[in-house]
Amino acid sequence: MITTGFTITDLRIAVAAAVRAPSVHNSQPWRFRLRDGGIEVRIDPGRLLPVSDPGRWAARMSCGAAVFNLRLALAVAGTPAEVRLHPYPQDLDVVARLVPGRPRPATPAERDLYAAVTRRHSNRAPFWPDPVPADARWRLVEAARAEGTWLEMVIGTAPVQAVAEIARSANRVLERDPDYRAELAGWIRTAPAVDGVPVGSGGPVGEPQDLLPQRAFGVRTRAPGRDFEPEPLVAVLGSTGNGLTDQVVAGQALQRVLLTATDARLAVSMFSQPIEVPRAREQLRLALGKYGTPQMVMRIGYGQPGWPTPRRMVDDVIDAVR
CATH class of the missing domain: 3.40.109.10 (NADH Oxidase)
Known part of the structure; x- marks a missing residue:
């Protein structure tokens, strides 16, 4: 059985993970919205980098990374998402729409990756000489x-x-x-x-x-x-x-x-x-x-733990439910 749609609770849980995605200069160029039971991911035009990213490549990469975190959070919650990229040809700033798929338990790999979401951050310091196996x-x-x-x-x-x-x-x-x-x-x-x-x-x-x-x-x-x-x-x-x-x-x-x-x-x-x-x-x-x-x-x-960069609060990146 496929559920009828995601709820505002689903949205908030998933967005808490999505905002941990990386972005150039930590610009966080994303917004999220619940619309007709699906979660939409949109480029935030107020957070673009017009000089270094005039074609919005970096914004789309960042929003794609946020989509992956959304997928993990929803899968761990028991309802994996079906994802449609650029669902509205007339509005290309909406990069993805996620709707509920068939409920199932999360896989061990999904749980491991989800657990890594809050620990992941760029490490700009020198690394140790140990080789990566x-x-x-x-x-x-x-x-x-x-x-x-x-x-x-x-x-x-x-x-x-x-x-x-x-x-x-x-x-x-x-x-x-x-x-x-x-x-x-x-x-x-x-x-x-x-x-x-x-x-x-x-x-x-x-x-x-x-x-x-x-x-x-x-x-x-x-x-x-x-x-x-x-x-x-x-x-x-x-x-x-x-x-x-x-x-x-x-x-x-x-x-x-x-x-x-x-x-x-x-x-x-x-x-x-x-x-x-x-x-x-x-x-x-x-x-x-x-x-x-x-x-x-x-x-x-391999290296010493780095220094994470801050993130906006969930309520600051969610638009009104439609």
């Missing part, structure tokens, strides 16, 4: 594949150096734009806030010897000898296409990969600079020799 890498690759995307592990000094140079070059392009720098600065928080990146969560200030580019969120200098790892495990998430729906799918896959990493006690930081610069994105695809479109670059490893 093959079985953990396999789990991450399978997590991406389960959502219809691919995850390419970049192995070897030369390939990692090539990806790092693409990322650094893209970062230089972005930082030459004063509007980009002003937009980034607008999301740095030096006082308690419900969004943006607190300076304490921003990681250490970047230095010339760093392999991968750090955004200028933090103010902490690192201790002597506390450099970033010289040969990090780098992974690139990609999708078969790059349409609006492909980007939402990639966001769901990104969150599944991140939660799988958290469940495996791995730390992750993300680098979107080579995705934000079109030429760099194409260079990255060619360097990997992959079909499709790169959607996110990640650094994966």
Whole structure:
């Protein structure tokens, strides 16, 4: 038997998980609404990044990650959702609509990933030298594949150096734009806030010897000898296409990969600079020799617990029930 629709209680429980999804600059570009028994996820036009994300790629990725958290919360509650992406051709800001599917108990994997939702956050600090074992890498690759995307592990000094140079070059392009720098600065928080990146969560200030580019969120200098790892495990998430729906799918896959990493006690930081610069994105695809479109670059490893970023309250992101 399929239930008639989700309730406001279902919505609130699910949104409490959804708001823990990642977003560029912790901009949290999402809103949620209960409409005709279904939960809708909409891009919040007031929280877009017009300079670094003029095409709304990052907003759709973030909303896709929120959709995955919604799916987990609803599955753990006993009513998995059926998801339709971009359900209204006349309103593409609604990226997804979730309606109740057939009730069933949550699987152990769903419970494990749901338990990781509140523990997941980007770790921008240096990682320990411990290598990520093959079985953990396999789990991450399978997590991406389960959502219809691919995850390419970049192995070897030369390939990692090539990806790092693409990322650094893209970062230089972005930082030459004063509007980009002003937009980034607008999301740095030096006082308690419900969004943006607190300076304490921003990681250490970047230095010339760093392999991968750090955004200028933090103010902490690192201790002597506390450099970033010289040969990090780098992974690139990609999708078969790059349409609006492909980007939402990639966001769901990104969150599944991140939660799988958290469940495996791995730390992750993300680098979107080579995705934000079109030429760099194409260079990255060619360097990997992959079909499709790169959607996110990640650094994966083991490290001390990082500093989570704040989130808005559930009531602040829910629109009136319709």
